[in-house]
Amino acid sequence: GESVGLHLPTLSVQEGDNSIINCAYSNSASDYFIWYKQESGKGPQFIIDIRSNMDKRQGQRVTVLLNKTVKHLSLQIAATQPGDSAVYFCADPGGSQGNLIFGKGTKLSVKP
Amino acid sequence: NAGVMQNPRHLVRRRGQEARLRCSPMKGHSHVYWYRQLPEEGLKFMVYLQKENIIDESGMPKERFSAEFPKEGPSILRIQQVVRGDSAAYFCATRRVGTDTQYFGPGTRLTVL
Numbered sequence: 001g002e003s004v005g006l007h008l009p010t011l012s013v014q015e016g017d018n019s020i021i022n023c024a025y026s027n028s029a030s031d032y033f034i035w036y037k038q039e040s041g042k043g044p045q046f047i048i049d050i051r052s053n054m055d056k057r058q059g060q061r062v063t064v065l066l067n068k069t070v071k072h073l074s075l076q077i078a079a080t081q082p083g084d085s086a087v088y089f090c091a092d093p094g095g096s097q098g099n100l101i102f103g104k105g106t107k108l109s110v111k112p
Numbered sequence: 113n114a115g116v117m118q119n120p121r122h123l124v125r126r127r128g129q130e131a132r133l134r135c136s137p138m139k140g141h142s143h144v145y146w147y148r149q150l151p152e153e154g155l156k157f158m159v160y161l162q163k164e165n166i167i168d169e170s171g172m173p174k175e176r177f178s179a180e181f182p183k184e185g186p187s188i189l190r191i192q193q194v195v196r197g198d199s200a201a202y203f204c205a206t207r208r209v210g211t212d213t214q215y216f217g218p219g220t221r222l223t224v225l
Binding site: 034 | 152214
């Protein structure tokens with residue numbers, strides 16, 4: 001069945017370093033992906049999205065890369081800050097009516 | 113511009129009671145999705161509604177759970193005769209017609225004693 005999952009459940013980085021969070025998907029027909037950030041006790045917050053006609057998209061300190069050949073996408077956070085500590089989810093609105101399919105998430109911890 | 117609003121933020125119920133969770137979409141958003149999140153898990157789709165219509169309830173348990181999105185007022189997720197296994201965070205997400213991006217509310221954390 002369709003799934004969207006993340007490679008690592010936790011990631012610990014030093015403040016100022018770059019972070020890379022990976023995600024694999026199984027549905028070749030998926031054409032749109034969204035990264036969300038969820039801080040403790042809060043709802044998921046939209047970070048950045050990418051459509052399948054793109055390989056890369058950049059935001060403020062974040063970059064998403066999409067490799068359709070191996071069905072993999074990654075979220076890169078430059079100069080990681082303590083405020084980046086959260087759980088990061090990739091999501092695919094590939095459900096029957098556009099509902100999001102989430103992986104379990106990667107918990108990013110930033111060490112000062 | 114206010115974001116998606118949910119209330120209450122925290123709800124405690126005893127087994128057998130009813131829980132009502134409310135979601136007010138962002139301005140201009142007419143599509144509402146409800147998701148449930150268990151501890152240390154990702155979010156799981158429950159139901160998708162547009163004004164006065166349930167479009168897809170395939171993720172919602174057939175018994176005890178119901179949802180509505182009336183012409184006026186917030187969307188409501190209702191859980192009757194709650195059990196301990198219903199304890200979770202419930203999030204709604206909304207989007208504008210013709211777009212894909214869903215924006216989430218802060219969630220309601222339901223605890224069943």
